[in-house]
Amino acid sequence: MKWISLALFVGLLSSSIAQEIDIMVSGNIFNAETDSVYLAQRSGDGISNIEGTKIKKSGDFKIETKVANPDFYILRIGSSKIDLILREGSAIKVYGDGSNIEKFCNIVGSDESASMNEFTREKNAWVAYVDSVNAVIAADPTQQNALRGQFQQKQQGYQALVRAFVQNNQNSAALYTIQSIIDPNLDFEGYESITKQLMAGFSESPTVQEEYSKMEKLKADKLAKDPLAPGKMAPDFTEAMADGQMLSLSDLRGNVVLLDFWASWCGPCRRENPNVVALYEKYKDKGFTVMSVSLDKDKAKWLAAIEKDNLTWPNHVSDLQFWQSKAAKLYGVTGIPFTVLIDQEGKIIRTKLRGPQLEEELSRILGDS
Template sequence: MKNVLIFTIIGLLFLGCKTEEKRTDYIINGNAPGIYNGVRSYLKMVEKNGRERVIDTAIVIDEKFSFTGKVLYPTLSSISVNSVNGKLNFMLENSVIDIAIDKSNIAQSKISGSSSQNDFERYQNEFTTIRKEAMDLKSQLRNIRANQTATKRDSLTKLSTAAEKKLQELPISFIENNTNSYYSLALIDIEASKNNANIDKLLAAYNTLDSELKSSPKGVSLKINLDNLLIAYQKKARVDIGKIAPDFTAPTPEGNTVSLNDIKGKVTIIDFWAAWCGPCRRENPNVVRIYDKYHDQGLEIIGVSLDGNRTQKDPKQTWLDAIEKDKLTWTHVSNLQYFQDPVAQLYNINAIPAVFILDAEGKIVAKNLRGNALEAKVKELLQQ
């Protein structure tokens, strides 16, 4: 009898400690008080470019609606309801999720049942708090009275700057402090899609994540995207203003080769153009005028032609004819490979005309100036 009791207790303990199996699907139960029968609701997936894609729809019946389905991993999503302004962002995962729709402000709707939603809400609350602080401080600075002391103004300025910095650093800070959260993956995706994204910092933050997150389908695809963005960023960064212009060697019309370093002057213009480029040809008379005026003072130009597209029967002859017709008497080079030209690739050229102005040290000091602005910059540099 004693042995039976012991085995019974052990069995109960085993059952009590048994891990509950993870769900492989989701059920969203929407409670929508005040919303009429027949109104349609939409479940949308938020994609990496910030756009939303509808993945399901449901009809409100007796102030309720529901969605069912599966996701590979917790994913930033949204719900919108016809006749209700705005949308509700939330983290969708394979679980039973209950949503109480607030008809007056759908963004304030209550969500339960999604563990990654808790991380999402923590981030949003912290972001809102810091942003309000930053906005309040800016407002105080705008409304500061003339008779208030400089000390007070300086104090507010420092506080405002600190709040703005904290707001900018919040995404990375959150990711580094929540290395096992799927919302951290979503946050990296959001930040990476911004024009001013710091890809180096995002990659560093990604590398702090738990291995389970990084090996997930979302983690793997995100890493590929970050690597591609880093390559694009590096291409752009190497020809940013302030950088030394990368040297290159390319063939001249006569079949010789010349490098940028061979022809650099006190001021150097690298002019990416083509015979087929209308804006380039219309700007050429201005460039000729500037070259004739300042060449004796140290101005050099190297024209890099992007001729060689498939519509040109004889790209080289077309290039040579344009040089002669437009009276372009400076150095010219081209691989006649259109935008696949190695020099164009080196300088991350996606459209022409494109112009780089270099100082005597070969540093890029300006880009894409035309007309009087181009002449003014050349004159300024020659006088230094």
């Protein structure tokens, strides 16, 4: 199913799953600060209890009930709580310390719930560490340099933990705990990827459906504001070639054009050039060309790099203004290499394509035969 049709799918799905499901949550809790345990769910800005039961003197408890939908739920013991992922027929056992069940618990019968809570513990530990460092620096700003090395080391460890969790829980409902810490304004691609994986793995969840709808709206708003969004006309510009003649992007209309921002001093650009050369040779007779915009300051070095890297297409331009390049500013370039693939009508296909992704897109558009 294509993602573009998923909104309709979700609408149909919502009407088909509005039915209760049977679940059971049981286990043993010690050191509980209360004699009751509750199954609850987040509601708006709060948490609403669904079903409760008494904890026996032995610590055993059992909640066997129906809930409205497969979704994310909460098990509450006093002020302590853990998250549970409940599906049709879920039978989950929870064993733990009721005084701090977030930190000390074992979940059996739901690998997703166990994984989510294990990561949540690590996440909470990281947040507590960051808060402690900020408190120390606030009290004594001179400690900032002394703490920097340790902080960076712990930060790298936490980031590695996040990457491993995402890799090991692809399309799992447990990714919900990751989605909650991603700021879509800072990392929309990561936010979109996690939300799509949640939909793939837990589409029957109303919470996931709501999050997916939010993501789609954010994406639509983002694309509407993005001058380089796919389907929009590529901004036209005119710059000088090496011989002084002027070349406009629109002069290449009728071709599939790779607009490539690069420079002789850019290592990643030079390493990518052999791939661009190979693709140019493969597709140039099918209407593909390259327009290279250099951010060089030294004309001799620019031309030497063109020759050394065997960039045989004729469309090389530069105003030799480094990062003040007018074309680079027009396209919002903040790092190179930066590419824009443009269709025969001058409309943007995609940006930031390199290596295999670029080859795959050209193959899709122009074919391999």
